[in-house]
Amino acid sequence: MKYTRIPHTDIRISKICLGTMTWGRQNMEDEAHEQMDYALDQGVNFFDTAELYPIPAKKELYAVTEELIGNWFKKTGNRDRVVLASKIAGRAEFTKFIRTTGFTRDSIIEAVEGSLKRLQTDYIDLYQLHWPERNTNYFGQRGYNAHAIDVWEDNIHQVLETLRDLVAEGKIRHVGLSNETPWGTMRFLEESKVHQSLPRMLTIQNPYNLLNRLFEVGLSEISMREKIGLLAYSPLGFGTLSGKYLTEIPPRKARVTLFPNYSRYSGETAVEATKKYAELAKEHGLSMAQMALAFVNTRPFVTSNIIGATSMEQLKENIESIEVNLSDEVLEGIEAIHKAIPNPAP
Incomplete structure (x- = not known):
C-alpha cells in the first residue's frame, strides 16, 4: 500500500480509501465485515462512510452502514487502526426523513452524536459536509443555474463555529467538504483564514474519474495551492x-x-x-x-x-x-x- 497524509496534519492514510455506501443494501453485514477485514490486512487504513448510507437513501435503512461499521469495531477492537471519515447529510427532498436537515448548530450536533453512537466510537477523524446547503451545481448538475431561486443565507461562519466546538470536545478531529464548488471551497477557506480560531477545511470529497475530470477545471488549482486534498469518489x-x-x-x-x-x-x-x-x-x-x-x-x-x-x-x-x-x-x-x-x- 502507498500512504499520504491528510493535509496540514500528521495523520497517515492509505492512498486507497475503503468506501462503504453499499453496505446494508447491496452488501449485508457479514460481507461488509469481510471487506473491512481484507482491506485492513492489505494496508488500507482509511474508511469513508456517511449517516445517509446506504444509498439510494431509504427511511428504513437510514444510517445502517454506520451501524455495521460500529459492530465491526466492537467485534474486532480495530478502531485505533482505522482513520474514520463520516458525513452529515445536507438538505434535500430525499433526506427529509432524517431530521430537520441543514447545517444549523442543533442539526450538526445531533448528526455527530448519532454517528458516534452508531459507530461505537468516541471520535470521528474527519467529519465532512456531504453537500452544500445552498442551491448549486452538484450531483451531476453541470451548470450553475439555481441562483434566482436560492434562499440560502450565508451561515458558513456559524457552521465552522459549531464544528470548532465539536473539535474542542474531542468528538471530531478534523473537517472537510464534499460535493463542493470552487466558490464554496474558497469561501470556507477564507473564513478560517480571517477567523483563525475556526477550523480549516482539509479535504474535499468530489467525483473524479476518466469520464468526469471537472475537478481539474477550477478546483485542482485550489487543491494544490491551498493544500486541500481531493478524496476522489466514483473513480x-x-x-x-x-x-x-x-x-x-x-x-x-x-x-x-x-x-x-x-x-x-x-x-x-x-x-x-x-x-x-x-x-x-x-x-x-x-x-x-x-x-x-x-x-x-x-x-x-x-x-x-x-x-x-x-x-x-x-x-x-x-x-x-x-x-x-x-x-x-x-x-x-x-x-x-x-x-x-x-x-x-x-
Missing part, C-alpha cells in the same frame, strides 16, 4: 469504467442495473468514451478498472481514492490498482480520448 463511475456494462446483457446485481436512475455515467457520449478507454486498456494488456483507478491514484491533487465494491473479487482488483504503473503511452492515450470526448459525464 469507476458507478462501475461503468470496469467495462461491465458494455455487454449486451448488463450484470444482474450491478448498481446501475438495480438502480437505473443512477445514469450519470451511462449517457450516449459517456458510453462512447468508455468503449475507447476499454480498447486502450485491452491494447496495453491492462484491466480496465485498474487503468481507471491507477490514473486517479497518480493525480497530484488526490489525497486518497475512494473505492467501492460489492464483491471480494472487485475489492481485491481495486486495491491492487495501487501497484499499477501507467506508461507514458497509456497516459497519452488517455489524454487523446479526453481531448476528443472531454468530460462526457457531469
Whole structure:
C-alpha cells in the first residue's frame, strides 16, 4: 500500500480509501465485515462512510452502514487502526426523513452524536459536509443555474463555529467538504483564514474519474495551492469504467442495473468514451478498472481514492490498482480520448 497524509496534519492514510455506501443494501453485514477485514490486512487504513448510507437513501435503512461499521469495531477492537471519515447529510427532498436537515448548530450536533453512537466510537477523524446547503451545481448538475431561486443565507461562519466546538470536545478531529464548488471551497477557506480560531477545511470529497475530470477545471488549482486534498469518489463511475456494462446483457446485481436512475455515467457520449478507454486498456494488456483507478491514484491533487465494491473479487482488483504503473503511452492515450470526448459525464 502507498500512504499520504491528510493535509496540514500528521495523520497517515492509505492512498486507497475503503468506501462503504453499499453496505446494508447491496452488501449485508457479514460481507461488509469481510471487506473491512481484507482491506485492513492489505494496508488500507482509511474508511469513508456517511449517516445517509446506504444509498439510494431509504427511511428504513437510514444510517445502517454506520451501524455495521460500529459492530465491526466492537467485534474486532480495530478502531485505533482505522482513520474514520463520516458525513452529515445536507438538505434535500430525499433526506427529509432524517431530521430537520441543514447545517444549523442543533442539526450538526445531533448528526455527530448519532454517528458516534452508531459507530461505537468516541471520535470521528474527519467529519465532512456531504453537500452544500445552498442551491448549486452538484450531483451531476453541470451548470450553475439555481441562483434566482436560492434562499440560502450565508451561515458558513456559524457552521465552522459549531464544528470548532465539536473539535474542542474531542468528538471530531478534523473537517472537510464534499460535493463542493470552487466558490464554496474558497469561501470556507477564507473564513478560517480571517477567523483563525475556526477550523480549516482539509479535504474535499468530489467525483473524479476518466469520464468526469471537472475537478481539474477550477478546483485542482485550489487543491494544490491551498493544500486541500481531493478524496476522489466514483473513480469507476458507478462501475461503468470496469467495462461491465458494455455487454449486451448488463450484470444482474450491478448498481446501475438495480438502480437505473443512477445514469450519470451511462449517457450516449459517456458510453462512447468508455468503449475507447476499454480498447486502450485491452491494447496495453491492462484491466480496465485498474487503468481507471491507477490514473486517479497518480493525480497530484488526490489525497486518497475512494473505492467501492460489492464483491471480494472487485475489492481485491481495486486495491491492487495501487501497484499499477501507467506508461507514458497509456497516459497519452488517455489524454487523446479526453481531448476528443472531454468530460462526457457531469
